[in-house]
Amino acid sequence: MTNITVHFVSPDGEKTVTAEASDGDNLLTVAQINDQPLEGTCEGQMACSTCHVIVEAADFAKLPEATEMEEDMLDLAAGARRTSRLACQITLTPELDGLTVHIPAESHNMQGI
Ligand code: FES
Numbered sequence: 786m787t788n789i790t791v792h793f794v795s796p797d798g799e800k801t802v803t804a805e806a807s808d809g810d811n812l813l814t815v816a817q818i819n820d821q822p823l824e825g826t827c828e829g830q831m832a833c834s835t836c837h838v839i840v841e842a843a844d845f846a847k848l849p850e851a852t853e854m855e856e857d858m859l860d861l862a863a864g865a866r867r868t869s870r871l872a873c874q875i876t877l878t879p880e881l882d883g884l885t886v887h888i889p890a891e892s893h894n895m896q897g898i
Pocket of ligand 1: 813824825826827828829830831832833834835836858871872873874
């Protein structure tokens with residue numbers, strides 16, 4: 786089994802959680818296993834944007850392009866940037882080893898206080 790390392794950076798940029806994943810793992814699932822605050826309300830159906838992450842620019846180029854539907858959902862995501870992606874649409878492969886993603890600050894607002 787190939788081990789793929791993923792880094793999750795907290796919204797304030799101060800804390801990085803390093804996670805181990807396997808080839809074919811879904812980024813949202815890996816984030817949730819590692820206690821990252823991504824709700825993923827629709828469980829990968831591209832009907833919410835609560836799994837929004839901001840990908841490190843250097844890693845963004847390695848990802849397959851987002852589908853039009855994903856782009857549409859990202860338009861609705863709070864705080865979306867040029868390198869934003871939906872974590873549920875990212876399948877980890879050995880090429881993505883060392884992937885760094887930032888958790889958007891706005892993700893906390895979705896927790897329904
Ligand atoms: Fe809803 Fe990713 S979990 S769009």
